[in-house]
Amino acid sequence: MNGTLIGIGIAALVLLFIIGNAVKIVPEYERGVIFRLGRVQAAKGPGLFLIIPIVDRMVRVDLRIQTADVPPQEIITSDNVTVRVDAVTYFQVLDPVRSVIAIEDYRVATSKIAQTTLRSILGQRSLDDLLMKREEINQQLARVIDDLTNPWGVKVSLVEVRDVSLPETMRRAMARQAEAERDRRARVIHSLGEKEAARNLGDAAGILEEHPAAMQLRTLGSMVDAAAQPGSTVAFPVPMELIRLFRPDAGPDRP
Known part of the structure; x- marks a missing residue:
């Protein structure tokens, strides 16, 4: 009786071993490459499938990046x-x-x-x-x-x-080159600004030359601004046209 139970137990263990090695479960991101007696058969999966224990050997391959x-x-x-x-x-x-x-x-x-x-x-x-x-x-x-x-x-x-x-020497050389390039661009921008300012000043001078009254108004405005400062003395230049109005012989032309 005891020998029969031992035999049944051994048979059950062998059966479990065979089933455990025969049943394979491969996830979605893998495939199982089957070798039978050393010869490649196919790639199986995903999911559940059976192989022949001892005869078959499976190599898992990951298909993910x-x-x-x-x-x-x-x-x-x-x-x-x-x-x-x-x-x-x-x-x-x-x-x-x-x-x-x-x-x-x-x-x-x-x-x-x-x-x-x-x-x-x-x-x-x-x-x-x-x-x-x-x-x-x-x-x-x-x-x-x-x-x-x-x-x-x-x-x-x-x-x-x-x-x-x-290399450290190359990094320092590139840093100096970048700094020199920034300085060059700054000088170019500054020179362009001065050129534009000179052009605007020339345009303004031309306008004032064509319109003397505008020049006098500009001068008067500057004097008013200067007079607003406390303790300032303003010398007002009188235009010659205004002086001629007060001269004795400045009347209308007679026939």
């Missing part, structure tokens, strides 16, 4: 400036079977490819390109890396250069 940080790389630009650049790569598995059988570890391989491509592409660019054409460089990097990872069933959707570190 993944990221790989590219460690900082020392790069010499085309104009012989040493910079330190790091980046991040966004990629996604489109073919689960190829990502398993074509490459040992597609994550590590994608990161290594990104490093070598980063050094190669940026080494052909000048420092000004690295600073001013970041978007263009990102697109070129993504295109080149994607061509290399495509045989693995991996799609590289985006590469972003995150930081470009310059």
Whole structure:
């Protein structure tokens, strides 16, 4: 009796083991690549399915977009400036079977490819390109890396250069250049302002020359403003036309 119970218990454990290894549940964002006796069968999922224990082996593959940080790389630009650049790569598995059988570890391989491509592409660019054409460089990097990872069933959707570190001497030189450029622009703006003021002054002088009465009114207004200050003495210039009115011979012309 005891032997029968022990046998039933062992059979139940074996059955549970077989069922536990035969039933597989794969979430929506994964696929299970099935190998049967070493030969690849297909990618299954999502959901619940059965495999043959011991005979079948399943490798899970994540289909979500993944990221790989590219460690900082020392790069010499085309104009012989040493910079330190790091980046991040966004990629996604489109073919689960190829990502398993074509490459040992597609994550590590994608990161290594990104490093070598980063050094190669940026080494052909000048420092000004690295600073001013970041978007263009990102697109070129993504295109080149994607061509290399495509045989693995991996799609590289985006590469972003995150930081470009310059040597201290180069940063100081660029700061001096930027300051000199700001001074130059300030001088240009100041000279344009003086030129405009001189033009306006010339226009005003022409108007006053054409209208002497306006000149006298302007002078009178200035004198009134000066007289408003306490303790000020104003010398009033009398126009010659006004003096002639008070001369004895200033009457109307007689025949």
